[in-house]
Amino acid sequence: MSAVLTCKNIEVSFDGFKAVDGVDLELARGEVHFLIGPNGAGKTTLVDAVTGLAPYAGSVVKDGEELRGKKVHHIARKGIGRTFQTAAVFEHLTVAQNLDIAAGAGRSALSLLRRRRRLPAVVVDTMDRIGLRDAADTPAGTLAHGQKQWLEIGMLLVGDADVLLLDEPIAGMGHDERDTTGRLLHDIAADRAVAVVEHDMDFMRAFADRVTVLHAGAVLASGSVDEVAADPRVQEVYLGTAKEAADAARA
Amino acid sequence: MSTRLPGSERTPMTRFLDTRLGTWTGFAAAALVLFGLAPLVLSGFRLGLLAQFLCYAIVAVGIGLAWGRGGMLTLGQGVFFGMGAYLMAMHLKMADARFEGGPGAVPDFMELAGIRELPAYWAPFASPVFTVAAILVLPTAFAVLLGLAVFKRRVKGAYFAILSQALAGAFAILLIGQQSLGGFNGLSRFRYFFGFTLADPANQRMLYFIAAAVLLAVVAVSLQLRRSRYGELLVAVRDAEERVRFLGYDAANVKVVAYAAAALFAAVAGAVFVPIVGIISPASIGIVPSIMFLLGVAIGGRASLVGPVVGALVVAWAQTALSEQFPSAWTYAQGLLFILVIALLPGGLASAAALTKRFRTKPTPVEAAA
Ligand SMILES: Nc1ncnc2c1ncn2[C@@H]1O[C@H](COP(=O)(O)OP(=O)(O)OP(=O)(O)O)[C@@H](O)[C@H]1O
Ligand SMILES: [Mg+2]
Numbered sequence: 001m002s003a004v005l006t007c008k009n010i011e012v013s014f015d016g017f018k019a020v021d022g023v024d025l026e027l028a029r030g031e032v033h034f035l036i037g038p039n040g041a042g043k044t045t046l047v048d049a050v051t052g053l054a055p056y057a058g059s060v061v062k063d064g065e066e067l068r069g070k071k072v073h074h075i076a077r078k079g080i081g082r083t084f085q086t087a088a089v090f091e092h093l094t095v096a097q098n099l100d101i102a103a104g105a106g107r108s109a110l111s112l113l114r115r116r117r118r119l120p121a122v123v124v125d126t127m128d129r130i131g132l133r134d135a136a137d138t139p140a141g142t143l144a145h146g147q148k149q150w151l152e153i154g155m156l157l158v159g160d161a162d163v164l165l166l167d168e169p170i171a172g173m174g175h176d177e178r179d180t181t182g183r184l185l186h187d188i189a190a191d192r193a194v195a196v197v198e199h200d201m202d203f204m205r206a207f208a209d210r211v212t213v214l215h216a217g218a219v220l221a222s223g224s225v226d227e228v229a230a231d232p233r234v235q236e237v238y239l240g241t242a243k244e245a246a247d248a249a250r251a
Numbered sequence: 252m253s254t255r256l257p258g259s260e261r262t263p264m265t266r267f268l269d270t271r272l273g274t275w276t277g278f279a280a281a282a283l284v285l286f287g288l289a290p291l292v293l294s295g296f297r298l299g300l301l302a303q304f305l306c307y308a309i310v311a312v313g314i315g316l317a318w319g320r321g322g323m324l325t326l327g328q329g330v331f332f333g334m335g336a337y338l339m340a341m342h343l344k345m346a347d348a349r350f351e352g353g354p355g356a357v358p359d360f361m362e363l364a365g366i367r368e369l370p371a372y373w374a375p376f377a378s379p380v381f382t383v384a385a386i387l388v389l390p391t392a393f394a395v396l397l398g399l400a401v402f403k404r405r406v407k408g409a410y411f412a413i414l415s416q417a418l419a420g421a422f423a424i425l426l427i428g429q430q431s432l433g434g435f436n437g438l439s440r441f442r443y444f445f446g447f448t449l450a451d452p453a454n455q456r457m458l459y460f461i462a463a464a465v466l467l468a469v470v471a472v473s474l475q476l477r478r479s480r481y482g483e484l485l486v487a488v489r490d491a492e493e494r495v496r497f498l499g500y501d502a503a504n505v506k507v508v509a510y511a512a513a514a515l516f517a518a519v520a521g522a523v524f525v526p527i528v529g530i531i532s533p534a535s536i537g538i539v540p541s542i543m544f545l546l547g548v549a550i551g552g553r554a555s556l557v558g559p560v561v562g563a564l565v566v567a568w569a570q571t572a573l574s575e576q577f578p579s580a581w582t583y584a585q586g587l588l589f590i591l592v593i594a595l596l597p598g599g600l601a602s603a604a605a606l607t608k609r610f611r612t613k614p615t616p617v618e619a620a621a
Pocket of ligand 1: 019038039044085
């Protein structure tokens with residue numbers, strides 16, 4: 001396995017409280033890597049650290065380069081893209097405009113000052129890929145919940161990110177949409193590293209190549225779905241209770 | 252369409268104006284009114300007033316860009332307006348002194364204040380070229396530096412507004428203390444404008460045409476910025492600045508461009524204002540005038556292109572008409588108007604058309620589908 005992104009001993013504290021406490025994580029190209037753990041385990045905070053939002057101790061290396069201390073937009077330019085727990089698209093702009101902006105971080109000042117004559121091919125292709133071709137001219141604010149999340153993923157694809165950190169990408173989706181999303185994730189992971197923060201255990205079982213379980217800011221277990229599921233500590237703090245709760249909710 | 256920006260609702264009219272033909276038609280109509288109709292029907296005095304109002308409108312176009320599209324509540328545009336105005340006024344005073352008193356003469360107000368030696372920083376303003384360059388460069392450069400300092404530190408929202416307003420107040424106070432810039436009285440009694448005598452009605456009319464031409468140019472620049480990819484990016488920064496960073500843009504730079512453009516517009520407006528009105532003093536650039544600039548934009552519709560222009564003209568006209576008859580009431584009326592617009596019509600007049608349409612008529616099936 002060749003790691004694209006290597007996190008070593010990440011620590012994030014909020015006023016003395018350690019939200020992330022010594023986490024190691026490797027993300028490899030070709031894998032959909034699930035990050036699971038109960039509420040407050042530190043999953044989002046870990047993503048915040050890697051993407052430059054939360055200051056941390058430790059080290060994050062991508063393609064041999066240390067990212068710690070770099071600004072958010074510099075880290076993004078290194079090919080690390082993320083989505084947010086609550087969909088964050090540009091509501092007043094159309095789907096096509098959202099994608100065009102996401103594709104344009106490297107544009108020169110001169111080309112920015114010109115009007116867009118036609119959509120870049122990568123934007124059109126991506127609209128096909130995320131199933132939003134027909135919604136090209138729809139304001140993103142009027143999209144359905146699931147479509148917004150696809151648009152967010154699409155925005156990372158056109159931006160040429162090769163490490164994708166997705167924070168609960170299927171929250172609020174129906175069954176079919178989840179399946180579509182899962183297949184999309186596998187499709188885009190072919191030449192990228194994809195990390196997915198998720199609570200849904202069925203979805204995780206169906207689509208995870210690798211799983212890391214976080215608990216109280218630390219890594220509890222890491223490995224294949226079966227390995228992690230067989231870990232008694234994981235069963236204790238997470239899987240059992242979550243599954244029971246989920247089953248109860250479904251019943 | 253609830254997701255449209257306030258002030259940019261789609262009506263058949265705005266849709267037409269968005270086309271290439273519509274754009275040219277719009278500019279042609281505006282030029283016809285400004286260059287043909289207005290000089291024909293207005294007396295010299297009224298044309299002078301309109302010229303003054305057009306200067307406010309130029310400032311307003313910049314605020315529309317920075318605030319309406321970029322979300323920066325620029326409560327201190329008086330600073331840039333004042334910079335442009337004082338730079339121009341210094342040149343006019345120098346030129347007058349040279350013309351009438353010879354090379355060594357100091358401007359008349361300095362003589363009265365007992366300043367016999369020309370302060371060193373005044374000397375370059377004898378040159379018209381230097382002055383024009385300074386008007387175009389200095390306020391803009393100041394805006395870039397200030398913008399970088401502020402936006403890189405993620406100062407925004409109310410903090411940014413308070414900061415800009417404090418700056419306008421401080422700038423006015425600073426000028427009051429400068430005897431070599433006329434102090435409280437400012438600079439006035441200009442006689443010549445680049446060699447033309449300002450007392451001549453024909454030259455006054457020419458100044459009106461200059462103001463009108465600058466306004467059209469500034470609207471054209473603003474339109475190009477809005478329609479460009481940069482314009483889309485600016486809206487994205489306004490709506491979700493954090494998100495834009497995660498896409499690899501330095502959001503601060505995006506904001507600085509709009510902020511600097513607004514500063515440039517205001518500076519040019521100030522420079523044109525001075526020969527038209529014949530006086531610039533700290534009273535026309537401090538906190539109150541800065542709020543006035545903003546008021547017009549809010550009333551006209553900050554996110555629309557023409558709204559700020561219309562709003563600025565309406566507010567300036569109302570102030571002239573009402574403040575003479577009810578000087579104290581106008582201040583309150585101004586505040587009340589501001590609150591009413593913000594509370595009831597956040598999109599300004601530009602959204603009123605779309606609003607009444609929504610109330611009165613049910614959309615036809617064709618429109619609903621569009
Ligand atoms: N800005 C902050 N200030 C203080 N504490 C914070 C901050 N952000 C997160 N925390 C705390 O850090 C811990 C980890 O939070 P985090 O959001 O990373 O959890 P999570 O694993 O993403 O949970 P969830 O599944 O609910 O999204 C929580 O206890 C949270 O309250
Ligand atoms: Mg979270």
